Amino acid sequence: MTTPKPWEHAKAGEGSATDPLAARFVESLSYDTRLYAADIRGSIAHAQMLAQVGLISRDDLAAIERGLGEIQREIEAAPAGPRAVGVAGAWPGWKIDLEDVHMCIEAALIEKIGEPGRRLHTGRSRNDQVALDLRLWLRDEAAPAIHSALSELLEAFKELARRCGPIVLPTYTHLQRAQPGTVGAECMAWWSMFARDANLCTQQESGEWGLLASPLGSGAVAGSLLPLDRAATARALGFAGPEMSSIDATASRDEALDFAYLLSRIAVHLSRLAEQWIIYGTTEFGFLKLGSAFTTGSSMMPQKRNPDMLELIRGRSANVIGSLTSLLTLCKGLPLAYNRDLQEDKRLLFAAFDTTLDCIVMASRIVASAEFDQSRIDAAGGGLDRGYLDATALAEHLVLKGVPFRTAHQIVGALVRECEATGRHALSQLRVEEFNAAIHAAGYGRVVVDRSVYDVLNPRNVAAAYKSAGHAGTGPLGYRDWLAADATHRELFEDARAAAERSVRHAGADNAGAPTVPAPGAPASLFGADDHPRDSAARRSTDAALIAAYQQTGRTLDDLPYTSEFDAMHAQLQSAGAGLTKRAALQRLQNLRKAGKLPPAGRSASAPPRISEDEESLLRELVIAMTGSLGQRDQLPYDPRFDGLVEAFNQQAGRELSPHDIWRLVAKLAK
Numbered sequence: 001m002t003t004p005k006p007w008e009h010a011k012a013g014e015g016s017a018t019d020p021l022a023a024r025f026v027e028s029l030s031y032d033t034r035l036y037a038a039d040i041r042g043s044i045a046h047a048q049m050l051a052q053v054g055l056i057s058r059d060d061l062a063a064i065e066r067g068l069g070e071i072q073r074e075i076e077a078a079p080a081g082p083r084a085v086g087v088a089g090a091w092p093g094w095k096i097d098l099e100d101v102h103m104c105i106e107a108a109l110i111e112k113i114g115e116p117g118r119r120l121h122t123g124r125s126r127n128d129q130v131a132l133d134l135r136l137w138l139r140d141e142a143a144p145a146i147h148s149a150l151s152e153l154l155e156a157f158k159e160l161a162r163r164c165g166p167i168v169l170p171t172y173t174h175l176q177r178a179q180p181g182t183v184g185a186e187c188m189a190w191w192s193m194f195a196r197d198a199n200l201c202t203q204q205e206s207g208e209w210g211l212l213a214s215p216l217g218s219g220a221v222a223g224s225l226l227p228l229d230r231a232a233t234a235r236a237l238g239f240a241g242p243e244m245s246s247i248d249a250t251a252s253r254d255e256a257l258d259f260a261y262l263l264s265r266i267a268v269h270l271s272r273l274a275e276q277w278i279i280y281g282t283t284e285f286g287f288l289k290l291g292s293a294f295t296t297g298s299s300m301m302p303q304k305r306n307p308d309m310l311e312l313i314r315g316r317s318a319n320v321i322g323s324l325t326s327l328l329t330l331c332k333g334l335p336l337a338y339n340r341d342l343q344e345d346k347r348l349l350f351a352a353f354d355t356t357l358d359c360i361v362m363a364s365r366i367v368a369s370a371e372f373d374q375s376r377i378d379a380a381g382g383g384l385d386r387g388y389l390d391a392t393a394l395a396e397h398l399v400l401k402g403v404p405f406r407t408a409h410q411i412v413g414a415l416v417r418e419c420e421a422t423g424r425h426a427l428s429q430l431r432v433e434e435f436n437a438a439i440h441a442a443g444y445g446r447v448v449v450d451r452s453v454y455d456v457l458n459p460r461n462v463a464a465a466y467k468s469a470g471h472a473g474t475g476p477l478g479y480r481d482w483l484a485a486d487a488t489h490r491e492l493f494e495d496a497r498a499a500a501e502r503s504v505r506h507a508g509a510d511n512a513g514a515p516t517v518p519a520p521g522a523p524a525s526l527f528g529a530d531d532h533p534r535d536s537a538a539r540r541s542t543d544a545a546l547i548a549a550y551q552q553t554g555r556t557l558d559d560l561p562y563t564s565e566f567d568a569m570h571a572q573l574q575s576a577g578a579g580l581t582k583r584a585a586l587q588r589l590q591n592l593r594k595a596g597k598l599p600p601a602g603r604s605a606s607a608p609p610r611i612s613e614d615e616e617s618l619l620r621e622l623v624i625a626m627t628g629s630l631g632q633r634d635q636l637p638y639d640p641r642f643d644g645l646v647e648a649f650n651q652q653a654g655r656e657l658s659p660h661d662i663w664r665l666v667a668k669l670a671k
């Protein structure tokens with residue numbers, strides 16, 4: 001290696017090429033060949049722009065396009081694979097002394113087509129070229145690969161939930177037994193985590209400050225005196241536009257940092273999964289059996305089935321986090337703009353990408369192979385009835401009987417101590433009198449429990465009795481709704497975002513400057529949004545139909561429930577195929593009103609009847625008993641609970657008011 005590199009003209013023979021160690025030290029070809037497709041694509045867009053503005057001829061462009069096309073085909077046909085360097089069967093154009101992917105491809109082009117090839121680098125530097133290649137690779141290759149691997153993992157969790165969902169197991173906090181849960185709920189938890197990662201992936205793919213802007217045309221640092229059309233190359237390469245500052249565009253690696261963070265977060269999530277399932281697989285727990293392909297034996301101990309694959313997922317997360325830390329450290333001391341330090345970004349990023357992708361794929365296979373075993377779980381740790389998993393459920397049972405939660409907590413605490421002192425391991429072993437004695441001792445003698453208390457005890461009963469959206473049990477609003485919704489994570493996030501917008505607007509309208517609170521009366525649903533449809537375009541058109549139909553009723557929204565106008569409106573929507581129940585239709589309208597999207601329409605056609613103060617407080621109590629608070633009253637119309645409320649009110653007040661009148665009164669109750 002005694003000839004200078006083709007671009008080192010000023011140094012005339014004294015350069016790194018004269019020292020083999022220096023040549024090896026400075027090269028990035030050994031790891032950057034995977035940018036070849038991005039590099040060629042960028043070069044073609046650049047050449048087309050050069051021809052467009054008249055800096056090269058149409059013939060030059062044709063030669064460049066043909067040459068680069070041939071080079072791409074040669075690279076892809078290399079027997080050792082497109083990325084292999086310096087081994088038999090590698091593409092011969094990969095020459096280490098040319099340093100990197102960019103110079104190798106350019107040199108091969110010049111060798112192939114001669115002078116036109118020497119015009120390609122007009123108005124360009126390797127600094128904007130490599131920044132571009134990295135973004136193209138991230139956007140078109142890396143992010144989609146991670147995204148699709150994550151989609152498979154998400155599906156594997158759904159599949160596991162379908163297979164093993166109802167199996168009851170303990171949930172833990174502090175790794176101490178907490179409350180009963182289900183395998184389905186655990187799957188929903190992991191799914192939520194990885195769905196967020198997939199969503200972050202999407203955000204990065206479309207991020208205005210990252211993968212949406214093109215660095216090409218920034219040159220080495222300060223731009224070019226030539227009339228480059230940066231907007232044209234940006235458009236041709238699928239960017240929203242050119243990066244604003246040529247200095248920043250060549251100096252920044254923020255898109256690499258963001259992606260390395262995404263990979264690290266995925267790796268951390270995978271590591272938590274691995275840790276959890278390693279514990280689940282121990283003899284002590286025994287909750288879980290992994291497919292035998294994903295365990296290994298011991299060279300010495302014949303009985304062993306070690307969870308090595310999970311351990312490696314946990315272990316390799318360290319490498320990925322290490323890459324992120326290295327990248328951050330790499331950038332922190334760099335003056336503007338490009339410095340050769342930045343060449344190391346690819347080594348780190350590619351390694352983190354390969355490792356994370358491998359780990360996601362491996363995790364999907366492991367999840368698909370996992371078998372939870374209810375009988376082992378029932379027996380583990382002395383039995384599922386150990387650890388007082390139902391203690392919180394008992395406290396909440398007392399709350400429903402009117403005991404303040406703090407007192408209920410104290411009562412159940414005393415009952416647990418009572419069990420421990422008398423050699424009983426479960427609350428269900430206590431007698432009814434013992435429950436009542438403890439309630440009495442806490443000063444709530446007017447509350448008594450009967451034998452029905454046993455129905456809320458023991459883990460399986462509790463798992464079936466959870467009510468709050470997103471709970472860990474088996475009933476409605478838990479994992480079954482998630483499985484049944486069968487929405488993609490994007491749709492769920494859209495729903496969540498729409499719900500958040502509603503609540504923000506609502507809080508803003510009510511109480512400017514106050515902290516954001518969820519919109520009261522948001523319908524009870526696992527995803528915090530309307531029942532259906534999930535598709536947002538369909539949602540918008542349903543909303544438009546709803547608003548139009550509502551305006552025809554000529555009544556205010558609070559005056560509308562339980563009227564013939566409402567029934568007519570609903571019938572009309574049904575025949576138009578809206579597929580909404582009366583309750584859902586009204587709740588959508590209420591949400592539209594909260595979001596400020598419902599035009600004021602009509603007037604109150606009826607005045608609410610007069611009632612006494614006592615009757616008003618009775619009504620207030622009934623609403624609170626049924627919904628938890630006055631703020632939740634919008635849930636009531638066309639809900640079966642409202643029929644009960646009408647009946648209870650009329651009975652206790654000796655009245656015969658219609659559902660419409662009672663709703664008018666409820667809507668008018670002051671908070």
Ligand code: ARG
Nearest residue numbers: 028100126127130340342343
């Ligand atoms: N291989 C180099 C990198 O990855 C390309 C840019 C080199 N630029 C330069 N001015 N030496 O960063």
